[in-house]
Amino acid sequence: MIPLLAVEDLSVGFGKGEAVVQNVSFEVLPGETLALVGESGSGKTVTCRAILRILPKIAQIRTGRVLLNTPEGAVELSTIGDRKMRKIRGDQVAMIFQEPMRSLSPLHRIGNQVGEVLFLHEGASEKQARRAVLETFEQVGFPNPERTYRSYPFELSGGMQQRAMIAMAMIAKPDLLIADEPTTALDVTTQAQVLGLIKDLQRDTGMAMILVTHDLGVVANMADKVVVMHKGRVMESGDAEPVLRSPAHAYTQQLFDAAPTIPATPKPGSALVEDDLILQLKSVAKTYVLRASSMFKPDVLIHAARGVDLKLPRGKTLAIVGESGSGKTTVARIALGAEPPDPGGEVLFRATPQSDAIAVHSMSKDARRAFQRQAQMVFQDPYSSLSPRMRVQEAMTEPLEIHGIGSRSDQKEKAAQLLQQVGLSPDMLLRFPHAFSGGQRQRLSIARALMLEPSLLVCDEPTSALDVSVQEQILTLLESIRDEMNLSYLFISHDLAVVARIADEVAVMRQGLVVEQAPPDTLFYNSKHPYTKALIAAQPTPDIDRPIDLKLVAQGAGDPDTWPEEFRFDKTTMPTLTQLEPGHKVRCYV
């Protein structure tokens, strides 16, 4: 068969620097899916953009060519003129991007942006375009195409925006779709649904796809062929099955080892002993008031958290899992005292097993300072949580200075020692944060959090901005310092696979409510709640024999009133969190 697209010996460089893509070759057959896999900086994105020549001005294609097989014969995309290139873009080769919100113009209606492709390529009339757009909207699963046609992007959720992007890419019936991390910015259940949609569309239209991703789980679910890239070069390529079953290259193997997974054959776990609690949340709720747009309408109440009861035993890790908007971050902020809970809620903290429990939200100024020493936080984005104008040493010793602990030399010694403990070298103390990679920065923020010798660490998605191999190292580090320093973690994450590894107990949240709570093994072995089941089913695993079960996802990921009767809840009535077996609680009517 003649390949639809052939990339031959492609090298791309920026300015006068070394090439960031070096001698890359691959072929895509009609109708097949090729996955370009790699970590950040691997050159996968530059490669896929070089195909349509959507590159920054300073980038040049240095060697090689890109051939597209069209009905009019082969076209060399790397050399054709701009006018001809524009004819290909959007018509024969379409592209979708990582962040749907930012990839759509916020000021134009969805219908206009999607239909524009037809004006450009087929000279369609307003009426023809409208009909085609509505048809495509139906195809990509918009419940109300007419309404979507008139909507602006900000009126849609992230998943729906990505559907609109897909509709825009599909409408001219391209032969090839280039999808650059199309689901990375989406919640895991939404990701599963969008991947399922792309697969269905491919089956219906026979369109080929280049899927750029860092997630081997997505690859296992989608790809026919795999190209693994690292530092601009192809490490390994071939049919998906052999590559995924027995990777030949050491780097591919490394990626597999690093990818966190939910155990394939889970065993029931044992309940957590709850005698020495370091942190306890008692019926914590948080309601935000959204002021109404007019004085004649009632204010809108947003229940960010409702009736949350959580216990964190000393030396253990309690994870809160949920999608964006589930209330997990609100709970963490309340636990740290950064925000007060609604009246009636209480957060108790016990610094040592002997000491009395103190209420985090009603303590004196001095007690608060002591508490702030005991409880520290590690943030999600290591790039914005370190001041770019402070040297590592200043950033690390600042907490000690604020609390007036130790002399200058003591502080410096402590910083050097902690750097070593997190796997960095003490001679990095005088550097600025920009000299560090993402993983190193996250090590820095962990070291900084440890400077005050806390007993509780709140980790807010500490690994979700990192590459898989780095994520693995950070999790290992967090585990080892927890055991060495007898720390307790409150761990916030949207990723069940990460949680599976580090947590002793998991609370799954949805719309401000804890819907299921159990040790991770129990959760994976015997999940009861449809939403937990959906989360587990939606998690893409790099195992070709465990595809995403879209039916389970669809059952649990929808609105709470689509759940089976015993789990349903709404704004006012809800079932209680019931203990079904020791250490396993589910929000359901029994």
Place this chain on the structure above:
Amino acid sequence: MVILRYALYRFGTMLLTLLVVSALVFIIINLPPGDYLSNQIAELRATGQSAGVAKAEFLRTEYALDRPLYQQYLIWVGFIPGPHGFSGLIQGNFGWSFEFDNPVAEIVGDTLWLTVLVNVAAVLFVYVIALPLGVIAAARSRTWVDYTTAFVGYLGLATPNFLLALIMFYYGHKYFDIPIGGLMDPVFEGEPMSWEKTKSILVHLIVPTFVIGTSGAAGMMQRLRANLLDELGKPYVETAIAKGMRPSRMLVKYPLRMAFNPFVADIGNLLPAMVSGSVLVSVVLGLQTIGPTLLTALKTQDLFLSGFVLMFVALLTLIGTMISDVLLVILDPRIQYEGRET
């Protein structure tokens, strides 16, 4: 029409703001000790002209300056009756200018609409120049086009307006026979509007418009360029290119629309900046705008005259912001306003 309702609502808030502004204006011009008449009385007493003192005292009661300040204010606006019944700003009586010994309305008269004319012309000039230059500078960033426009722009920002005015006069008159000073040929002053008079005014407008508008245009151009450059790096631009759009059309439809918001929002700031900024220029160019009048009125503590001029400038500002607010709502669907259906 929802947008009409919003415009009405915005108009209502504008009137309210105007009321607050009137109180502030009145307080501020009364802050310095004394007023025009008491200064004059003191001077007359010192030189022993008792007849003049009697006249000044008469004027004090005539214009209620002997009453408490809050009553003076209410009379001035027209909420309570003064010595001659209701006769304040609302009723269309702008007061008496002591300095010029004439009603304020008569002194200000023509200069009002000439001020509006000059400034609207300058604002239009700013937009007409800044829009294309800013777009070109951004689209061709880091090329000679960009550098040239930036150089000319900074030159425009850095040159003092009055100096520019003098230079333009000299060379404009020498090479293009552009008339010097004034807003129309003296022949037409006081004459009814005619084609010839309009033409004369237009020719006279060239230099003031250019002088007053240059720095505004230079600043606006740089802001538009910077905004547009930011927008050009956004993913939705890539999306549009991936669709197969022509760069020029893409630029106008997407990033320019986005960069337009601050551009529109500036209308409100531009008007008052130009009125107060053009005082010096008006003096140099001999324009009969309101700027020089305001200067004299403030210097001599001419209560009603300065109050009226300040109110007028405030009104211009408020109208400017109202226009830009309504335009923004029309341009950007993300902006929520009262009563919009979601």
